[in-house]
Amino acid sequence: MSNSIYxxxxxxxxxxxxxxxxxxxxxxxxxxxIVTGKTGAIKSGALCDAKxxxxxxxxxxxIFDEIGENPLVSACHKxxxxxxxxxxxxxxxxxxxxVLDGSKAIAIxxxxxxxxxxxxxxxxxxxxxxxxxLVGTTAGTGSExxxxxxLTNDETGxxxxxxxxxxxxxxxxxxxxxxxxxxxxxxxxxxxxxxxxAIEGFFTPKGCGIIRLFAEKCIPELYRxxxxxxxxxxxxxxxxxxxxxxSIYAGLVINTCGTAFPHPLGYVLTENYGIPHGTACxxxxxxxxxxCRQFAPEKFADFVAMTEDIDTVKAVIASLTDxxxxxxxxxxxxxxxxxxxxxxxxxxxxxxxxxxxxxxxDILASV
Numbered sequence: 281m282s283n284s285i286y287x288x289x290x291x292x293x294x295x296x297x298x299x300x301x302x303x304x305x306x307x308x309x310x311x312x313x314i315v316t317g318k319t320g321a322i323k324s325g326a327l328c329d330a331k332x333x334x335x336x337x338x339x340x341x342x343i344f345d346e347i348g349e350n351p352l353v354s355a356c357h358k359x360x361x362x363x364x365x366x367x368x369x370x371x372x373x374x375x376x377x378x379v380l381d382g383s384k385a386i387a388i389x390x391x392x393x394x395x396x397x398x399x400x401x402x403x404x405x406x407x408x409x410x411x412x413x414l415v416g417t418t419a420g421t422g423s424e425x426x427x428x429x430x431l432t433n434d435e436t437g438x439x440x441x442x443x444x445x446x447x448x449x450x451x452x453x454x455x456x457x458x459x460x461x462x463x464x465x466x467x468x469x470x471x472x473x474x475x476x477x478a479i480e481g482f483f484t485p486k487g488c489g490i491i492r493l494f495a496e497k498c499i500p501e502l503y504r505x506x507x508x509x510x511x512x513x514x515x516x517x518x519x520x521x522x523x524x525x526x527s528i529y530a531g532l533v534i535n536t537c538g539t540a541f542p543h544p545l546g547y548v549l550t551e552n553y554g555i556p557h558g559t560a561c562x563x564x565x566x567x568x569x570x571x572c573r574q575f576a577p578e579k580f581a582d583f584v585a586m587t588e589d590i591d592t593v594k595a596v597i598a599s600l601t602d603x604x605x606x607x608x609x610x611x612x613x614x615x616x617x618x619x620x621x622x623x624x625x626x627x628x629x630x631x632x633x634x635x636x637x638x639x640x641x642d643i644l645a646s647v
Contacts, residue, residue: 284536285490285491285532285535285536286445286536287425287448287532287535287536288445288448289424289425289448289449289450289451289452290304290450290451290452291424291425291451291452291454291528292304292451292452292453292454293454293455293525294454294455295455295457296329296455297453297454297455298326298329298330298332298333298415298453298455299329299332299333299336301333301453302332302333302334302336302337303337304413304451304453305333305334305337305339305370305372305413305451306337306339308369308370308411308413308450308451309339309368309369309370309411310338310339310340310369311339311340311341311366311367311368311369312334312339312340312341312368312369312370312371312372312413313341313342313343313344313359313362313363313366313368313370313371313372313386313390314327314330314331314341314342314343314344314372314373314374315344315345315347315359315371315372315373315374315375315379315382315383315386316343316344316345316347316373316374316375316379317345317347317348317349317375317376317378317379318345318348320375320376320379320417320418320461320462321345321374321375321379321415321417323461324417324458324459324460324461324462325457325458325461326374326375326415326417326455326458327374329415330372330374330415334372341372342362342366342368344358344359344362344363344386346358346359347359347375347378347379347382347383348378349378349556350378350430350432350439350550350557351378351379351381351382351385351430351431351432352431352432352434353385353397353398353400353431353432353433353434354397354434355382356382356385356386356389356397356400356431357389357395357396357397357400359382359386359389359390360385360386360387360388360389360390360392360395361389361390361393363386363387363389363390363410364390364393368390368410369410369411370387370410370411370412370413370450371383371386371387371390371410371411371412371413372412372413372414372415373386373412373413373414373415373449374414374415374417375415375416375417375418376416376417376418376420376421376470377416377418377420377421377422377423377470377473377557379417380414380416380421380423380424380449381421381423381428381429381430381431382429382431383412383414383449384409384412384423384429384442384447384449385400385429385431385442387409387410387411387412388400388405388409388446390409390410391407391408391409391410392405392406392407397434398433398435400431400442401440401442403442403444408446409446409447411450412448412449412450413449413450413451413452413453414449414451414452414453415452415453415455415458416452416453416454416458416524417458417459417462418459418462418466418470418527419456419459419462419467419470419471419474419520419523419524419526419527420469420470420471420472420473420474420527420558421470421473421474421477421527421531422474422477422527422528422529422530422531422532422534422535423531424449424452424454424528424531425449425452425528425531425532425535426447426448426531426534426535427443427444427445427446427447427448427535428441428442428443428447428534428535429441429442429443429447432551437551438547438551438619439547439550439551454524454525454528456520456521456523456524456525457520459520459523459524460517460520462515464509464513464514464515465556465602466556467509467515467523468506468509468558468559468600469556469557469558469559470527470558471502471505471506471509471523471527471558472506472558472559472561472562472597472600472601473527473557473558473561473562474498474502474523474526474527474530474531474558475499475502475503475506475530475562475597476539476542476543476546476558476561476562476565477527477530477531477533477534477539478495478498478499478502478526478529478530478533479495479499479565479568479569479583480534480537480539480540480542480543480568480627480631481495481530481533481534481536481537481538481539481540482495482499482533482537482579482583483540483568483572483576483579483583483631483632484537484538484539484540484630484631485630486536486537486538486630487533487537487579491532491533491536491537494529494530494532494533495529495530495533496586497526497529498526498527498529498530498533499583499586499587500586500587501522501526502523502526502527502530503586503587503588503593503596504522505519505522505523505526506596506597506600507596509600510596510599510600537630538626538627538630539627539630540568540627540630540631540632541564541568541625541627541628541631541635541640541643542561542562542563542564542565542568543561543627544620544625544627544628544640545560545561545563545564545640545643545644546560546561546562546563546564547560548560548616548644549563549603549606549647552616553603553604553606555603555604555606559600559601559602559603562597562600562601563601563603563647564643564647565594565597565598565601566594566597566598567643567646568631569583569590569593569594571631571632571633571635572632573590574632574633575632575633576632576633579632603647606647607647608644608645608647609645610641610645612644612645613641613642613644613645614641616641616644617637617638617640617641617644620637620640621637624636624637628640
């Protein structure tokens with residue numbers, strides 16, 4: 281059993297965390313590139329607060345707002361060039377998980393002008409990334425506290441992550457109020473993502489010791505919130521805070537444990553069928569938890585004790601998992617599974633009972 285964790289991000293939690301802790305930004309430099317998407321940072325009020333905090337510390341900035349869902353390598357590379365041209369001392373990512381992940385890659389490109397877009401996957405470069413500060417606006421990815429950035433290859437459309445100590449933010453501002461403007465469907469999908477992080481990490485071999493405490497903190501709360509979301513087509517404002525903080529705890533879980541097979545299988549649904557990431561991962565909850573019952577019965581019993589009877593849990597998750605009529609034929613599933621023909625991902629081996637390429641194809645065909 282391992283009790284080792286490493287999480288060097290300075291997390292500033294609570295209402296008005298950005299405004300009240302502007303000095304944390306001053307420690308990073310005198311000019312920054314704000315990285316956002318087109319609308320979320322504005323609607324949430326997070327961008328306004330970020331600008332105010334920068335102004336309070338006399339930090340100048342420029343804005344790059346071209347990071348979309350499932351951030352493209354090309355967009356991150358372009359933003360890195362923009363950061364260099366602006367003379368930025370640090371990157372300030374304001375938005376959902378895609379923006380936060382993208383900001384980590386942008387920091388690497390910004391300080392390494394000779395790095396070609398796809399070379400970021402080689403993880404070889406000369407200069408340290410610029411410092412990164414993050415302001416999250418969704419309750420899902422936990423990117424605020426992870427050393428991971430998931431990027432999409434423009435040429436293939438395939439999602440692939442980079443990870444390592446250089447991908448940690450220097451500081452993350454964690455204020456749940458920014459999630460209030462998130463629509464119902466986006467709230468559900470991001471909550472499903474956080475739930476997937478918590479349970480997948482919990483069932484990996486590293487889901488023990490102090491990490492287990494984080495999982496036990498967020499799994500019951502995330503399930504309670506998801507069950508409430510399943511009863512209505514709107515979001516009770518009282519759910520915003522527990523959803524957001526639980527997503528951070530879930531991020532702490534996967535930062536040490538990683539994820540299990542629902543994540544790489546979920547990439548197939550996102551890349552090929554346009555299913556939002558969290559929903560795509562949740563599509564494989566039932567086969568995953570069935571394998572957990574078979575191959576990790578003690579942890580399975582603990583999971584049920586944290587939630588409720590497994591058939592009810594399955595029904596709740598299924599009711600929130602809208603795949604828009606997507607159905608994968610056995611032949612299509614085999615073709616999708618070819619991506620794992622030569623390399624079995626760590627997500628497969630970390631899953632209870634492991635997972636083979638053939639088993640992955642069978643699970644894809646069961647959707």
